[in-house]
Amino acid sequence: MLRLDAKTLVLFVFTATTVAAAGSSLNEQLPAGPERGKAIAACSNCHEPRIIVQQRLSKAAWTKEVDKMIRWGAEVDPNDRDALIDYFSTNFNTEQAAYVAPKTLSGSKPHAKAKR
Ligand code: HEC
Numbered sequence: 001m002l003r004l005d006a007k008t009l010v011l012f013v014f015t016a017t018t019v020a021a022a023g024s025s026l027n028e029q030l031p032a033g034p035e036r037g038k039a040i041a042a043c044s045n046c047h048e049p050r051i052i053v054q055q056r057l058s059k060a061a062w063t064k065e066v067d068k069m070i071r072w073g074a075e076v077d078p079n080d081r082d083a084l085i086d087y088f089s090t091n092f093n094t095e096q097a098a099y100v101a102p103k104t105l106s107g108s109k110p111h112a113k114a115k116r
Contacts, residue, residue, distance in 0.1 A: 028053055028102065035080070035087035042076045042084070043069065052088065054099040059089040 028050045030036050043052060057065065062085050070076050076084060 031091050033087055033091075035083050038077075038080050039084060039087060042074050042080075046073070053092065054101070055088075055092045056094050056096055056098065057089065057092060058094055059085065062089040062092075 028048070030039050030049045030053065039052070040049065043049065055062075055065070066074075066076070066081065066085050066088070070081070
């Protein structure tokens with residue numbers, strides 16, 4: 001049976017927390033810009049910014065997305081709507097490299113056995 005002493009456990013929890021924190025600071029944040037604060041205020045009540053950061057959408061699709069979120073309850077000042085759509089479509093558009101999900105395990109190779 002596996003037994004963990006307190007020191008090992010503390011180290012494990014510390015490492016896991018550090019890895020998670022590093023992951024979120026790398027690419028889970030909304031980018032700097034005048035709309036960042038507004039986006040956080042309007043869009044992070046129901047879900048993390050991650051759900052926004054991982055999108056790659058056209059401006060038309062962002063327009064639909066923001067309007068849908070407003071219908072679902074996001075509080076966006078009508079004067080900020082267009083600027084928010086611009087902010088998202090400038091930063092998360094189809095020209096950008098695909099989103100890379102952060103790994104919670106360092107050095108793991110989940111598909112190592114699937115080599116062809
Ligand atoms: C009233 C709650 C609420 C607010 C506020 C909100 N969302 Fe959402 N959002 C949801 C729900 C519910 C989902 C779908 C369920 C999920 O995946 O968590 C979602 C999903 C999404 C998705 C994934 C694609 C999709 O349509 O399912 C994106 C992108 C998104 N939201 C962007 C935004 C943006 C941008 C804002 C701010 C303008 C925002 N959300 C504010 C509730 C909200």
